[in-house]
Structure formats: structure tokens, C-alpha cells
Amino acid sequence: MEPLDEFDLKILGILQRDNLTSQRDIAERVSLSAAAVHRRIQRLHSLGVIARDVAVVAPEKVGRLITLVVEVVVESERLEALSELKRVFAAAPEVQQCYYVTGEPDFILIVTTRDMAEYEALTQRLFFGQSNVKRFRTCVVMDRVKATLDVPLQPAG
Amino acid sequence: MEPLDEFDLKILGILQRDNLTSQRDIAERVSLSAAAVHRRIQRLHSLGVIARDVAVVAPEKVGRLITLVVEVVVESERLEALSELKRVFAAAPEVQQCYYVTGEPDFILIVTTRDMAEYEALTQRLFFGQSNVKRFRTCVVMDRVKATLDVPLQPAG
DNA sequence: GTTGAAAATAAACATGG
DNA sequence: CCATGTTTATTTTCAAC
Numbered sequence: 001m002e003p004l005d006e007f008d009l010k011i012l013g014i015l016q017r018d019n020l021t022s023q024r025d026i027a028e029r030v031s032l033s034a035a036a037v038h039r040r041i042q043r044l045h046s047l048g049v050i051a052r053d054v055a056v057v058a059p060e061k062v063g064r065l066i067t068l069v070v071e072v073v074v075e076s077e078r079l080e081a082l083s084e085l086k087r088v089f090a091a092a093p094e095v096q097q098c099y100y101v102t103g104e105p106d107f108i109l110i111v112t113t114r115d116m117a118e119y120e121a122l123t124q125r126l127f128f129g130q131s132n133v134k135r136f137r138t139c140v141v142m143d144r145v146k147a148t149l150d151v152p153l154q155p156a157g
Numbered sequence: 158m159e160p161l162d163e164f165d166l167k168i169l170g171i172l173q174r175d176n177l178t179s180q181r182d183i184a185e186r187v188s189l190s191a192a193a194v195h196r197r198i199q200r201l202h203s204l205g206v207i208a209r210d211v212a213v214v215a216p217e218k219v220g221r222l223i224t225l226v227v228e229v230v231v232e233s234e235r236l237e238a239l240s241e242l243k244r245v246f247a248a249a250p251e252v253q254q255c256y257y258v259t260g261e262p263d264f265i266l267i268v269t270t271r272d273m274a275e276y277e278a279l280t281q282r283l284f285f286g287q288s289n290v291k292r293f294r295t296c297v298v299m300d301r302v303k304a305t306l307d308v309p310l311q312p313a314g
Numbered sequence: 315g316t317t318g319a320a321a322a323t324a325a326a327c328a329t330g331g
Numbered sequence: 332c333c334a335t336g337t338t339t340a341t342t343t344t345c346a347a348c
Binding site: 139 | 158161172204205207210211216218219221224226247254256258260261262267295307308309
């Protein structure tokens with residue numbers, strides 16, 4: 001894959017902030033024709049640089065008032081046992097994010113629920129119900145200071 | 158704010174997955190006219206239910222190979238001291254997410270960098286350089302099993 | 315919910331680096 | 332030959348009814 005040039009990075013920066021910006025507007029801001037911008041966006045899609053285009057829903061506006069960070073320690077690190085856990089975690093809609101990490105915990109999850117009762121029910125399914133979960137620790141989020149998937153876009157060093 | 162009905166939730170579900178879906182397509186899938194869908198989307202925007210519309214960039218495709226989860230313990234929980242830290246964390250482009258939480262750590266951060274050298278430089282700025290950071294613990298992400306901001310959309314209970 | 319105008323996206327073509 | 336810009340066609344958005 002040929003590297004991205006300054007134009008690509010500028011376009012990405014704009015789309016990452018607001019992907020409903022018209023190609024004409026983008027064109028003006030990066031000093032290209034709208035057609036060139038269009039082609040570059042298509043290429044960024046086909047290369048997988050743009051993975052998805054999504055509307056970000058405000059959780060609290062749809063009744064998901066609680067965010068939690070959960071650290072999970074597993075029983076076995078056998079590959080199949082881990083894969084199974086990953087599958088279960090990823091399949092749960094309440095789990096926004098799931099990271100398999102080095103260090104003290106094995107997994108770190110970001111979870112949203114309506115309330116604590118729903119979270120307790122979730123722990124039954126995801127943790128107590130999984131034989132490979134040795135223990136878990138929950139942190140309740142008091143302030144979502146920043147919650148994006150934005151990526152810093154500097155010219156490739 | 159009047160509650161969202163089933164149509165709104167269906168529309169949100171579609172846009173949350175792919176916000177470039179045409180209103181005509183959405184209309185067909187939810188059994189409404191395109192205009193009705195259009196008006197509902199406008200309303201969802203104005204209500205702030207749809208907070209942003211963004212392109213999700215694949216970090217590894219733009220050279221951000223490392224993801225880290227950092228737990229931070231602060232020195233002082235004074236309001237101004239906390240606000241200052243939040244400001245610093247939120248302002249850093251490498252910090253995708255920042256949560257202020259109850260429990261052992263005070264903050265949990267999701268961070269992306271090009272490499273470990275860049276992360277070390279970042280720790281200088283964000284942690285060692287902040288007098289209110291008592292200590293921090295880093296977990297290196299080996300597998301980004303799931304990384305979305307998707308919200309479960311069930312009819313309000 | 316239907317219709318029509320305005321705007322955006324997407325394709326076709328021609329050209330300069 | 333690849334990437335750009337111009338033009339044309341198609342699709343989508345958006346407002347009026």
C-alpha cells in the first residue's frame with residue numbers, strides 16, 4: 001500500500017471530525033477539485049483506512065446512564081479458552097470495547113448499561129457464567145471526560 | 158424531550174452502523190417515507206441523540222500501531238486539580254478516551270501511539286509532568302477485540 | 315406522504331506532469 | 332501512465348405542499 005500523502009491526511013482529518021462534510025467543501029479546504037477528493041475518499045475506503053462511517057449516539061439520550069470499566073482476570077490462557085471469551089465479550093451489545101492486554105488484568109472492557117441492575121445481570125452472563133473468568137473488578141465511570149475513536153494524523157514519520 | 162419511538166430506534170440502529178445509508182434505503186427498511194425519515198434524522202440531530210457523524214479511521218493503517226490502557230492515581234482530588242488534569246488529558250490527541258472513575262484508579266485512559274518511544278514521550282507530558290499524578294499503570298493492548306462507540310438500542314423500558 | 319427544486323455524489327472524458 | 336480538473340448524469344437531500 002502506497003503511503004498516504006498530505007492531501008489524504010487532511011481529508012481524513014476532516015472526515016474523522018464530520019463525515020457529512022460535502023466533497024465540495026472538503027475540496028475547497030484542501031485545495032483540490034471535488035472529483036479528486038471523491039476519488040481519494042473511495043480509495044481510503046477500499047484500503048480500509050476508513051473502516052466505518054457511523055453516527056455517534058449519545059448514550060445518556062437513549063437511557064444508557066451508566067458506563068463501566070471492567071478488568072477481567074482469566075483462569076486459563078489457552079488459545080481456545082481465550083478465543084471463546086473474546087467471542088462472548090464481543091457479541092454482547094453492552095460491551096462497547098474489549099481489549100486483551102498484557103499486565104495484571106487480561107481483559108479490559110468498556111460497558112454501558114441502563115442502570116446497575118442491568119449491569120449485575122450482565123455480570124452473570126459475562127463473568128460468573130464463564131468458567132474461564134477467575135475474577136473481575138469494576139470501576140464505575142463518574143465522568144466521561146473524552147470518548148472518541150479519533151486517531152492522531154501526522155505525516156508518516 | 159418526548160421519548161423516541163420504535164422508528165427512531167430503528168433509524169438510529171442503521172445510522173450507528175452506517176451513517177452513509179441513504180434516507181431512501183432507510184425508509185424502505187423501516188417502512189416509512191423518505192421524507193419522514195429525513196425529518197426524524199433532523200430531529201435526532203437537534204435533540205443531540207446523534208452527537209456526531211464521523212469516519213472511523215483504522216489506527217494501524219495510519220501508523221498508530223500501539224494501543225494502551227493507562228490507570229492513573231491522583232495526588233489530590235480537589236476540584237480544580239481534577240479539572241486541570243481532565244483538561245490536559247482531553248487535549249492530548251493521543252488520548253482517545255478518558256474516564257474519571259470510582260475505585261482504585263482515579264482515571265482510565267485509552268491511548269494510541271506510533272510506538273513505545275512515542276508513548277514514553279507522552280508519559281513525560283501527561284504523567285511525570287503533572288504534579289497531581291501520583292502514579293500510573295500501563296497495560297499494553299495485544300488484541301483490540303472490539304472497539305466501537307455503539308450503544309444498545311432497546312425500546313425505553 | 316407526495317412532489318419538485320437544490321445539492322451532492324459518481325461517472326466519463328480530456329489533459330498535463 | 333497516473334492523478335488532476337472539467338463536464339455530464341445520477342442519486343440524494345431537503346423544503347413546500
